[in-house]
Amino acid sequence: MTGPREERAAPKRVTVIGTGLIGTSIALAVRKAGTEVLLIDRDPATVRLAAELGAGTPWTDELADLVVLAVPPPAVAVTLLDAQSRGLAAAYTDVAGVKGPPLAQAARLGCDLRSFVAGHPMGGGERSGPLAARPDLFVGRPWVLCPGAEADDTAVASVRAMVAACGATPVTMDAADHDDAMALVSHAPHVVASAMAARLAEAPPSTANIAGQGVRDVTRIAAGDPSLWQEILTANAGPVADVIEAVAHDLAGTATALRAPGGSPGPVADLLARGVTGHGRIPAKHGGPAARLTTVTVLVADRPGELAMVFQAAGVAGINIEDVSIEHLRGRPIGVLRLAVAPEAGPRLIAELRARGWSVPGPDTEPEETDAADTR
Amino acid sequence: MTGPREERAAPKRVTVIGTGLIGTSIALAVRKAGTEVLLIDRDPATVRLAAELGAGTPWTDELADLVVLAVPPPAVAVTLLDAQSRGLAAAYTDVAGVKGPPLAQAARLGCDLRSFVAGHPMGGGERSGPLAARPDLFVGRPWVLCPGAEADDTAVASVRAMVAACGATPVTMDAADHDDAMALVSHAPHVVASAMAARLAEAPPSTANIAGQGVRDVTRIAAGDPSLWQEILTANAGPVADVIEAVAHDLAGTATALRAPGGSPGPVADLLARGVTGHGRIPAKHGGPAARLTTVTVLVADRPGELAMVFQAAGVAGINIEDVSIEHLRGRPIGVLRLAVAPEAGPRLIAELRARGWSVPGPDTEPEETDAADTR
Structure with a gap:
C-alpha cells in the first residue's frame, strides 16, 4: 500500500478549458490543493454551473501557469493552437483518451510542442457533465503522460505537479504505446463485451433465468453509452481493429476445432492456456502484488443494522x-x-462470528465464483 | 425478493454417487433437511472424507428414494444404467452441465427414462472436491430440470423436493434449450473472455499499469481451470461453436468497418447498440427486476473498526x-x-455520515465504472 508520492507544489493558477466531468473534477481537485482555477467552456451555462459547484471562476483574460484542455480528442489540437496563440499559459496539457492523432494534428497545425505535455487520466464514470464531477475522481488512479521529445522540463514538472494535486499516479509512456495499450485494456474489451452481449439480444427469454455472475462480468461494460464509445473507437481505430481481429481469429479457430469430427483438442487447450496467462498479467484490484486473502461467508438477515453488527x-x-x-x-x-481478510485473521473472524450466533459455513480461499463447477 | 417456495417434504433417503464438490454439497444440504444420505464414489478415500465432513454414511447395499448421479457428463449414462440395473432407487437425477449428450446416450444404452429426471444446479466455485463442499452452495440459485416425455410424475416430484431441500429454485427446460442456453450464458462467455485475455499475454508489461476494472471484469472468468473447461466445452461443442462463430463474425466485421478509409460508422454503431440491448436482458445480481439503487461513496480509513462505524x-x-x-x-x-441503498435513503445516509465526520463526495446513480469517460 505504498507508492511514489509527488512532493511538488501545485501550480498557482490553472485554466481549465472544457468544464465537463473531467475538467470540472480536475478543477475541484486542484482547488482543494490551493490552486486558483479559471474556467472556460464554449457553453457559458456550463461554466456558470461549474463555478457554482466550487470549481473556480469564469475566465476573463487572466494568464495562468498551466492550461488543461479537457475537450474531446478531435478538438484538442485546434484548442491548443488557439490557447497558445493567445499565450494563455506557460504550459499546456490535455486529457483525451487517445494520444497519437491529437499530437500528430498539433504538429501539423504548428502548435508549440515545447510547452505541451499530452496526458490521459484514468477514471471517470457512467455519468458525464459537471454535476457528476468529484474532487476525488482521480485519487489513486494512473494518469498517463506522453511528453514529446521537444517538451520542456518546466512544462513536464508543471503538469506532474497538477497530476499530483489530483492525487493520481503519473505513468510516462510513448503516445503510440499509450494508444496500443488503451486498445488492449479498454477499447477492444468494450467491443468484445458488446459482441458477446449482442448474442444475448437474440436469446429466448428463459435464457436469462440461468445467467450467472460470469456472463454478467464479461458483458458489464457493454452497457456503456454507444455514442461515446463510437467516438472513442473511431479515434483509436487502427490499434482497436488489430486487437479485435486477433480475438476474432482465435474465436473462429476455436469454433472450427470444436466442430472437428472426433474433436481437435489442441487449439481449444491452447486458447484456454493463453487466457490464463493473459489474465495473470492484470494486477489485482488493490494495486500492488495480489495478496491471497481468505473469504469468510456469513448468512445475514436482510435488514438495517445487521451488517453493522x-x-x-x-x-x-x-x-x-x-x-x-x-x-x-x-x-x-x-x-x-x-x-x-488476511489469511491469519480468518479463523479468528469465524470464531468471533459463530460465538455471536451467526451461521458461518467455513473459509474459502480465492472465492471467485464460476458457473461451471458442474462436474466435480 | 419473493419467489416460488417448494413446500414438498424432502426424500427420506438419498444415495449420492460421486462425492466431489457438487455431490457432497447436495448431501450436506439434504441432511440438514432431515434426509438420510448414503455415499458412493469410485475412490473410497473420498467417500470416507465426505462422511467425516458430515455428508452421510458410506453406502453398503441400502435402497433409497432417490439417487443423485454427481459424476462428470461422460459418466452419467453408464452410471445411471448400472444404478438402475441394481434397482438402487425409485428415482434418479444427475447434475451434469450439459444435458443433451448424456440423455441421448442413456436412451441408446436402454436406461429407464421413466425414473430419470436430468438436472443441472447452477453454482459452484473455483475449488473442487468434498473439502470445498458447503450446504448452502445452491441456496437461492436456479437448478435446471429437464424431465423427458417419458418421466414419471412421482420421479419429477421426488427430484423437485430434493432441489427444494437444497434451497434452490427449480427451472424446467428442454434439454436442447438448456445446452443452447448454457453455451450462451456460460460456455461461450468463457471462450470469449479467454480470447480477450490471450491478447494480454503478449502485451508489454507497462500495459498492466493502466488496466482498469473494465478489462478485469471482461477477463475474470478466463482464470478458470483449463482442463475443466476443455471438458465442458467439448461436451457442448456444437452450441458453443455456433455462439463463438457469431461473435467472431461480429468482431471481424467491426474491425473491417474501423479500418475503412474515412470510417464506416454503421457496423460499429450497430454492434454497440445490440450490445446494450443484450446486456439489458441479463437480470441484475439480486434476481428480480433490476431496482435502480443510489450509490453513496465514503472515504474511510483502512483500519479495523472503521467499517463498523x-x-x-x-x-x-x-x-x-x-x-x-x-x-x-x-x-x-x-x-x-x-x-x-434505495434511492430515497441516499440523502439521509449522506447526511448521517457527514454529520459523523466522514468525507462523502455526493451520490451517484448507477455507479458502474468505465475506463473511458475521458472526453466529456
Missing part, C-alpha cells in the same frame, strides 16, 4: 476487512455476506 | 445497505467505500 464483531477482534460483497438470495429475507 | 451509522438511521464495495487506494492508508 457483523463489522462491529470484526472491529472488536481487531480484524481489518479488506473486501466485502453481498449477494441477496432470491425469494429469501437473507443475504450472503462475503468478507475478505 | 459506517454500517452502524446506517443501521441507526434505519437504512438497509443493498450492496457494498471497497476499493483500496494505491499508496494510501484510506479506502473508497461504496454503499448501494
Whole structure:
C-alpha cells in the first residue's frame, strides 16, 4: 500500500478549458490543493454551473501557469493552437483518451510542442457533465503522460505537479504505446463485451433465468453509452481493429476445432492456456502484488443494522476487512455476506462470528465464483 | 425478493454417487433437511472424507428414494444404467452441465427414462472436491430440470423436493434449450473472455499499469481451470461453436468497418447498440427486476473498526445497505467505500455520515465504472 508520492507544489493558477466531468473534477481537485482555477467552456451555462459547484471562476483574460484542455480528442489540437496563440499559459496539457492523432494534428497545425505535455487520466464514470464531477475522481488512479521529445522540463514538472494535486499516479509512456495499450485494456474489451452481449439480444427469454455472475462480468461494460464509445473507437481505430481481429481469429479457430469430427483438442487447450496467462498479467484490484486473502461467508438477515453488527464483531477482534460483497438470495429475507481478510485473521473472524450466533459455513480461499463447477 | 417456495417434504433417503464438490454439497444440504444420505464414489478415500465432513454414511447395499448421479457428463449414462440395473432407487437425477449428450446416450444404452429426471444446479466455485463442499452452495440459485416425455410424475416430484431441500429454485427446460442456453450464458462467455485475455499475454508489461476494472471484469472468468473447461466445452461443442462463430463474425466485421478509409460508422454503431440491448436482458445480481439503487461513496480509513462505524451509522438511521464495495487506494492508508441503498435513503445516509465526520463526495446513480469517460 505504498507508492511514489509527488512532493511538488501545485501550480498557482490553472485554466481549465472544457468544464465537463473531467475538467470540472480536475478543477475541484486542484482547488482543494490551493490552486486558483479559471474556467472556460464554449457553453457559458456550463461554466456558470461549474463555478457554482466550487470549481473556480469564469475566465476573463487572466494568464495562468498551466492550461488543461479537457475537450474531446478531435478538438484538442485546434484548442491548443488557439490557447497558445493567445499565450494563455506557460504550459499546456490535455486529457483525451487517445494520444497519437491529437499530437500528430498539433504538429501539423504548428502548435508549440515545447510547452505541451499530452496526458490521459484514468477514471471517470457512467455519468458525464459537471454535476457528476468529484474532487476525488482521480485519487489513486494512473494518469498517463506522453511528453514529446521537444517538451520542456518546466512544462513536464508543471503538469506532474497538477497530476499530483489530483492525487493520481503519473505513468510516462510513448503516445503510440499509450494508444496500443488503451486498445488492449479498454477499447477492444468494450467491443468484445458488446459482441458477446449482442448474442444475448437474440436469446429466448428463459435464457436469462440461468445467467450467472460470469456472463454478467464479461458483458458489464457493454452497457456503456454507444455514442461515446463510437467516438472513442473511431479515434483509436487502427490499434482497436488489430486487437479485435486477433480475438476474432482465435474465436473462429476455436469454433472450427470444436466442430472437428472426433474433436481437435489442441487449439481449444491452447486458447484456454493463453487466457490464463493473459489474465495473470492484470494486477489485482488493490494495486500492488495480489495478496491471497481468505473469504469468510456469513448468512445475514436482510435488514438495517445487521451488517453493522457483523463489522462491529470484526472491529472488536481487531480484524481489518479488506473486501466485502453481498449477494441477496432470491425469494429469501437473507443475504450472503462475503468478507475478505488476511489469511491469519480468518479463523479468528469465524470464531468471533459463530460465538455471536451467526451461521458461518467455513473459509474459502480465492472465492471467485464460476458457473461451471458442474462436474466435480 | 419473493419467489416460488417448494413446500414438498424432502426424500427420506438419498444415495449420492460421486462425492466431489457438487455431490457432497447436495448431501450436506439434504441432511440438514432431515434426509438420510448414503455415499458412493469410485475412490473410497473420498467417500470416507465426505462422511467425516458430515455428508452421510458410506453406502453398503441400502435402497433409497432417490439417487443423485454427481459424476462428470461422460459418466452419467453408464452410471445411471448400472444404478438402475441394481434397482438402487425409485428415482434418479444427475447434475451434469450439459444435458443433451448424456440423455441421448442413456436412451441408446436402454436406461429407464421413466425414473430419470436430468438436472443441472447452477453454482459452484473455483475449488473442487468434498473439502470445498458447503450446504448452502445452491441456496437461492436456479437448478435446471429437464424431465423427458417419458418421466414419471412421482420421479419429477421426488427430484423437485430434493432441489427444494437444497434451497434452490427449480427451472424446467428442454434439454436442447438448456445446452443452447448454457453455451450462451456460460460456455461461450468463457471462450470469449479467454480470447480477450490471450491478447494480454503478449502485451508489454507497462500495459498492466493502466488496466482498469473494465478489462478485469471482461477477463475474470478466463482464470478458470483449463482442463475443466476443455471438458465442458467439448461436451457442448456444437452450441458453443455456433455462439463463438457469431461473435467472431461480429468482431471481424467491426474491425473491417474501423479500418475503412474515412470510417464506416454503421457496423460499429450497430454492434454497440445490440450490445446494450443484450446486456439489458441479463437480470441484475439480486434476481428480480433490476431496482435502480443510489450509490453513496465514503472515504474511510483502512483500519479495523472503521467499517463498523459506517454500517452502524446506517443501521441507526434505519437504512438497509443493498450492496457494498471497497476499493483500496494505491499508496494510501484510506479506502473508497461504496454503499448501494434505495434511492430515497441516499440523502439521509449522506447526511448521517457527514454529520459523523466522514468525507462523502455526493451520490451517484448507477455507479458502474468505465475506463473511458475521458472526453466529456
